[in-house]
Amino acid sequence: MEEEEASSSTPKFIKSSFVDKPHILLVDYNLYERNRTAYVFEANSCKVTKTDCELHAMNILLNEERTPNKMAEIDMVCMEFAPHHLYAPDKATWLLRSIKESAALREMPVVIVTDKSYYEYRCKELNALAYFYKPMKTYEVMDLMRHMDWMPRNIMETGNKRSARFRESCNMQNNSKKKPAGALRLG
Numbered sequence: 001m002e003e004e005e006a007s008s009s010t011p012k013f014i015k016s017s018f019v020d021k022p023h024i025l026l027v028d029y030n031l032y033e034r035n036r037t038a039y040v041f042e043a044n045s046c047k048v049t050k051t052d053c054e055l056h057a058m059n060i061l062l063n064e065e066r067t068p069n070k071m072a073e074i075d076m077v078c079m080e081f082a083p084h085h086l087y088a089p090d091k092a093t094w095l096l097r098s099i100k101e102s103a104a105l106r107e108m109p110v111v112i113v114t115d116k117s118y119y120e121y122r123c124k125e126l127n128a129l130a131y132f133y134k135p136m137k138t139y140e141v142m143d144l145m146r147h148m149d150w151m152p153r154n155i156m157e158t159g160n161k162r163s164a165r166f167r168e169s170c171n172m173q174n175n176s177k178k179k180p181a182g183a184l185r186l187g
Contacts, residue, residue, distance in 0.1 A: 022150045023047040027057045027079040027095070028113070037078065037113065037136050044141045046150075049074070054095040061105055074108070076148070081114040081122065081131075096126045111144065 024046050028034035031052070038048040051057050061074060077099065081092045092112070099105045112123045115134040123131040130147075132140050 021045050021047045022075045022145070022148070023049065023073055025057055025060060025074045025077045026050045027054060027077065027092075028052065029080060033080070033113075033134060040136055040138055040141050041078070043138060044145060046141075046145075054079075054091045057095060058098055061099070061108075075150075076109045076111060076129075078111045078113060080134075081112045093122070093126060096128065100127060109148065 022045075024041050026034060026038055026041070026048050028037060028050070029052050034050050034052065038050050041048050049060065051060065057077065057079070061077075077095075079092055079095060096110055096112075099108050099110055109129040112126075112128045112131040113134055113136055114123070114131060120131060130144060
């Protein structure tokens with residue numbers, strides 16, 4: 001009985017090991033980019049739920065919170081921060097702030113995908129887990145999955161030089177405030 005209460009008190013999106021595939025909520029305006037990014041995640045053994053609207057994404061997250069049996073668990077939000085839409089950066093900011101201010105969703109990891117480098121400061125300011133430049137590449141997703149401990153250990157141990165450099169840069173960032181090398185840019 002106490003074990004059930006303890007397991008229910010931990011957030012459902014923080015998992016030490018996955019029985020199923022990690023479930024990503026992907027928010028992107030552009031249909032082509034949304035499908036391309038979803039393909040990259042799916043190629044790396046992730047489930048993807050796609051949407052083009054921040055309000056719909058928030059409804060998915062809130063409905064999941066109320067009725068967890070109807071939907072699969074969302075483990076991470078990957079969202080676009082698009083400067084080419086007039087109000088898009090404000091909507092993305094609203095979604096990220098809503099997630100971070102919600103008691104139930106506060107620990108939800110959020111990754112931002114952008115096509116402009118000058119939005120890096122906004123990603124850091126809003127406490128996003130990481131940011132990537134469009135188009136998102138397979139090795140970036142693999143680095144992200146390694147960082148989140150979503151990769152099987154045998155794949156992590158046999159990683160390439162890029163993966164080793166990424167792990168070193170994460171360790172370096174934990175020890176100092178230096179910017180990590182590699183594809184993942186931590187906030």
